[in-house]
Amino acid sequence: MNKAEILIIDDEPQIQKLLQINLESNDYKVVQARTAKEGILMAANHPPDLIILDIGLPDKSGHQVLSELRHWYAKPVIILSVLDNEKDIVSALDTGATDYLTKPFRTGELLARIRAAIRRSQTTVNASVVTANELEIDLVARIVKRNNEIVKLTATEYNLLALFAKNESKVLTHQYILKEVWGYGYQTETQYLRVFVGSLRKKIEENPNNPQHLITESGVGYRFQ
Amino acid sequence: MNKAEILIIDDEPQIQKLLQINLESNDYKVVQARTAKEGILMAANHPPDLIILDIGLPDKSGHQVLSELRHWYAKPVIILSVLDNEKDIVSALDTGATDYLTKPFRTGELLARIRAAIRRSQTTVNASVVTANELEIDLVARIVKRNNEIVKLTATEYNLLALFAKNESKVLTHQYILKEVWGYGYQTETQYLRVFVGSLRKKIEENPNNPQHLITESGVGYRFQ
DNA sequence: AGATTCTATAAAGATTTTATAAAAAATAAG
DNA sequence: CTTATTTTTTATAAAATCTTTATAGAATCT
Structure with a gap:
């Protein structure tokens, strides 16, 4: 089986770096975008197996990105949100987010959630x-x-x-x-x-x-x- | 795993001493500040895993310190308060304090609260x-x-x-x-x-x-x- | 110890939410 | 074009939930 491909849409360089290192060492292929526009474009051109989406992007709100994605993208989208921003989280789940994590997060937990999301999407979509x-x-x-x-x-x-x-x-x-x-x-x-x-x-x-x-x-x- | 680091912001020398001895013997690394200004500076330079903050400081009210800290510091802050100052406690909790203790306090209880706070900040927040x-x-x-x-x-x-x-x-x-x-x-x-x-x-x-x-x-x- | 404040609980009343039927409108089929 | 089917709208009864009130008990303060 091929490596699963993950698209990260986040504007913070340190988060990008952290995720890249952790995901790649766990045998995922990582693709990165720094803006909403770029992210949507990349997802459309070459749909990844999972998307990690920061809710606080500079050019467009994560909610908007998520709802645009959900028109045609059925695979898991995991939301990253800053601490104590509960309303964002609830509305993101309403818009069809698969899961969410608040920053700062532990990478072990993120990896577990990614595995769970991909496993679920493979069984439920194929089933x-x-x-x-x-x-x-x-x-x-x-x-x-x-x-x-x-x-x-x-x-x-x-x-x-x-x-x-x-x-x-x-x-x-x-x-x-x-x-x-x-x-x-x-x-x-x-x-x-x-x-x-x-x-x-x-x-x-x-x-x-x-x-x-x-x-x-x-x-x-x-x-x- | 490394020792967890705790910053104590309190102007009373006997409290400082008491906490230092108890925490260090429980395998925490202890850093101490005697004024609000000093405490904020130390926390900024080298963010500890937990802060113990006295609400009655000489130079600045504990509330102000807490609200300044909370702009960027997401980890636990435990408040110390004198017994007859309940209003302070409630307002501190409203401002984002993690927990509180009234002086005089039993050290066993403080240690339990510290363990709980650190455990929580590491695990449940994101789950x-x-x-x-x-x-x-x-x-x-x-x-x-x-x-x-x-x-x-x-x-x-x-x-x-x-x-x-x-x-x-x-x-x-x-x-x-x-x-x-x-x-x-x-x-x-x-x-x-x-x-x-x-x-x-x-x-x-x-x-x-x-x-x-x-x-x-x-x-x-x-x-x- | 007594007074006061705070908390728990039940239950009545008000409001919101849900279920269902059935009519009207829109769409599809013959 | 007519008829059948499906979806939308309207109306109303029933159920569930939330708010308010009353009161007794517990905790806290003086």
């Missing part, structure tokens, strides 16, 4: 079939089966369920789901979500009044298990 | 999964488990617990917690906090009447451990 008890979701064939019988879903219903399946047992916020399934500008249309979660439950839950798969997290979002 | 005995808090998945079973928390309960988890074994003042969880303008609603700490204890403590994780610091705030 075209997600199963949860009597449910089977084939993400390549776009087919959902319940007790081995095909469940007929509309396009939106399927997109929603696929998103849940890709994020099993993780709480997804309303905002995030709406953005992923409906696109930008729909973040406030929480009612859409309720309607579609309702119709999904009717189709995939044994007892839709007492859902076992699509769990409500009141005030936050939903969780699939 | 996206925090574990405390039978508790497991996944800050990315937004899921809390107790003995491997998912604990159902409301949004506010979760936000509160997440804040505690990110500041393990650190005293958080009422004001600070209220500001972080409820936002500005709620700093005086201490009763909210009592209600929610109560319901959290019911869900995460073995015996809510004798809490082991969510500890009350009377007159100051709460501590999670």
Whole structure:
């Protein structure tokens, strides 16, 4: 297997150096960018296996970079943030960040998180079939089966369920789901979500009044298990 | 591993002596300053792993020193205060102090607090999964488990617990917690906090009447451990 | 020791959030 | 062009959560 390639987007030279040394000695190929613009360009030209993104870049906010990346880049993005900047972190996770670390960080921990993120992205992206008890979701064939019988879903219903399946047992916020399934500008249309979660439950839950798969997290979002 | 270095900023010679002896015999390297000015200078020239700061210094108030330090110094700062100066303590914690002790203090307790503070600064600050005995808090998945079973928390309960988890074994003042969880303008609603700490204890403590994780610091705030 | 402040807890009331049905609008299929 | 299907919107009932109040107990101060 080839070396995994990691793109670092960070303007601080000492962080760049530190990461480069540590990652290369752990057998990763390292590519570096110092600005948001440069980073996006490099990622587009030659998509890496993972991106490490500093949230405090000079030319563009990390959030913006992340959301631009997420239009077409599905692999892990790990966020670096300065200490005590919790709002940034939460909103970054909402925009689709894979994980985050606050500076200063221990390199051992960063390496562990990189390994975990890459492992996850390889299994979940390649795993075209997600199963949860009597449910089977084939993400390549776009087919959902319940007790081995095909469940007929509309396009939106399927997109929603696929998103849940890709994020099993993780709480997804309303905002995030709406953005992923409906696109930008729909973040406030929480009612859409309720309607579609309702119709999904009717189709995939044994007892839709007492859902076992699509769990409500009141005030936050939903969780699939 | 090298010895951890501790800077003591205190003008009382007997305290200086007492601390020096106790810390050095516990295998810390001790550096001492007698004034605020000297202390800041020493910390800047050679940042220690932890600072012990007396709140009652001759040339400058400890609060000012703390807030100056916090611009660039992210490691633990433990405050020393005379007994009848509770307001100082609360405001110091609000400014970012890690922990506090009132004089006269027992050295065993000080040593324990130092160990806790250093351990925390090395590990938990960055972690996206925090574990405390039978508790497991996944800050990315937004899921809390107790003995491997998912604990159902409301949004506010979760936000509160997440804040505690990110500041393990650190005293958080009422004001600070209220500001972080409820936002500005709620700093005086201490009763909210009592209600929610109560319901959290019911869900995460073995015996809510004798809490082991969510500890009350009377007159100051709460501590999670 | 007594007074005062602080904390815990329950429970009622208010508000927010969620679920569901069904109508209207938009889109796709025949 | 008409019909069927899907998505969006509206309305409303139910559930969950948050806020407020009241009160008893614990901790702290004088």
